[in-house]
Amino acid sequence: MIAPNPxxxxxxxxxxxxxVHIDPDQAFRWLDQHNTNNRKVSQKxxxxxxxxxxxxxxxxxxxxxxxxxxxxxxxxxxxxxxIIESGCTIEMFVYQDMDPKSMMAIDCGKTRSMADxxxxxxxxxxxxxxxxxxxxAMLAGYSNPPTFSPSEASAAMRRHHDAIAFAVANTPTVxxxxxxxxxxxxAVIARAYYSVDRAMLKDFCRKLTTGIVTSGDEGVVxxxxxxxxxxxxxxxxxxxxxxxxxxxVLAAWLKGENPSxxxxxxxxxxPLPEEVKA
Numbered sequence: 001m002i003a004p005n006p007x008x009x010x011x012x013x014x015x016x017x018x019x020v021h022i023d024p025d026q027a028f029r030w031l032d033q034h035n036t037n038n039r040k041v042s043q044k045x046x047x048x049x050x051x052x053x054x055x056x057x058x059x060x061x062x063x064x065x066x067x068x069x070x071x072x073x074x075x076x077x078x079x080x081x082x083i084i085e086s087g088c089t090i091e092m093f094v095y096q097d098m099d100p101k102s103m104m105a106i107d108c109g110k111t112r113s114m115a116d117x118x119x120x121x122x123x124x125x126x127x128x129x130x131x132x133x134x135x136x137a138m139l140a141g142y143s144n145p146p147t148f149s150p151s152e153a154s155a156a157m158r159r160h161h162d163a164i165a166f167a168v169a170n171t172p173t174v175x176x177x178x179x180x181x182x183x184x185x186x187a188v189i190a191r192a193y194y195s196v197d198r199a200m201l202k203d204f205c206r207k208l209t210t211g212i213v214t215s216g217d218e219g220v221v222x223x224x225x226x227x228x229x230x231x232x233x234x235x236x237x238x239x240x241x242x243x244x245x246x247x248x249v250l251a252a253w254l255k256g257e258n259p260s261x262x263x264x265x266x267x268x269x270x271p272l273p274e275e276v277k278a
Contacts, residue, residue: 015097022065023089027080030065034073041081048149049082053090057151064093068100114153124157130168130186135160137187141268142240160272163193170205177209179229184239188246191270196254204253217258224249224262240264 244264
């Protein structure tokens with residue numbers, strides 16, 4: 001293994017690559033001395049990478065640190081800042097004497113979605129966009145959806161796989177339920193999966209999807225369905241309102257209640273197992 005060189009020398013004419021253990025001091029020197037022409041740093045992205053490093057989820061990939069012939073850092077500033085943030089020593093490929101024109105091709109390809117990344121990794125089985133959207137909305141609850149790294153997303157998906165699979169399977173994407181069977185609705189169903197009788201939950205999903213109820217005392221489900229179809233705004237406040245109303249109606253329906261008006265719940269009615277206080 002090649003040890004980090006505190007005095008980077010880039011005099012070769014052909015690109016070379018080495019596997020290097022980069023510690024925070026080395027990362028700081030490279031940023032301080034060679035990061036002269038790069039994009040603005042995203043602190044959230046740095047923190048996400050640093051969490052993976054701190055928690056032992058970082059793995060060696062072809063994405064490393066690249067320098068041009070004159071020593072200018074071409075690619076990898078977020079990884080270097082993450083090393084500093086985490087305080088860890090991380091192994092990466094370090095490319096030297098890269099043609100600066102290569103910057104024209106870096107990060108210009110089609111961006112992979114989180115579902116794409118998890119499917120390529122192969123640790124979670126087949127993951128759909130609906131699965132990922134449900135996971136994010138479920139973890140968000142009444143807050144903004146979390147920002148997590150692929151490793152964090154994979155761990156959360158494994159932890160809640162059965163609940164998410166149940167919610168997605170029982171609230172299918174069909175034209176007649178447009179605006180009804182969304183990530184927000186599925187998030188509530190996935191949360192309720194942990195504490196509600198599954199047969200009753202499946203029955204609720206079927207009635208909400210079709211709008212067909214078996215009793216006049218279930219009109220609140222039809223009322224919720226109509227509300228969701230007519231209110232599809234994407235603003236945070238609108239999403240929270242829809243989430244709260246789905247929770248409120250599900251809780252009322254489970255108790256056999258049939259209110260004539262829908263008010264959103266203001267607190268979480270279906271906490272996840274990790275949210276339940278011991």
